[in-house]
Amino acid sequence: MTQKELTYLEDAVKHEENIALIIEESIELLEDEEIISFMQEQQDDHESLHKKLMKLLEEKANE
Numbered sequence: 001m002t003q004k005e006l007t008y009l010e011d012a013v014k015h016e017e018n019i020a021l022i023i024e025e026s027i028e029l030l031e032d033e034e035i036i037s038f039m040q041e042q043q044d045d046h047e048s049l050h051k052k053l054m055k056l057l058e059e060k061a062n063e
Contacts, residue, residue, distance in 0.1 A: 001060050009057055016050035 001009075023043040030036050 006057075006060065009053060009060075013050060013053045013057060016046050016053060020046040020050060 020043050023039055023046065027036055027039050027043070030039065
């Protein structure tokens with residue numbers, strides 16, 4: 001993996017973490033249960049992607 005690819009991957013990890021946090025904070029302001037449910041699904045998706053990207057980074061670091 002090139003340094004440029006590694007930098008991109010690190011940025012993607014940070015972005016996914018930030019998106020999940022923003023969604024979490026937004027959920028606290030919502031009242032509509034249908035929207036809350038949708039937002040929680042989105043948060044779960046972004047947290048899952050964050051974990052996958054972190055795992056990839058860890059694998060590359062251990063090579």
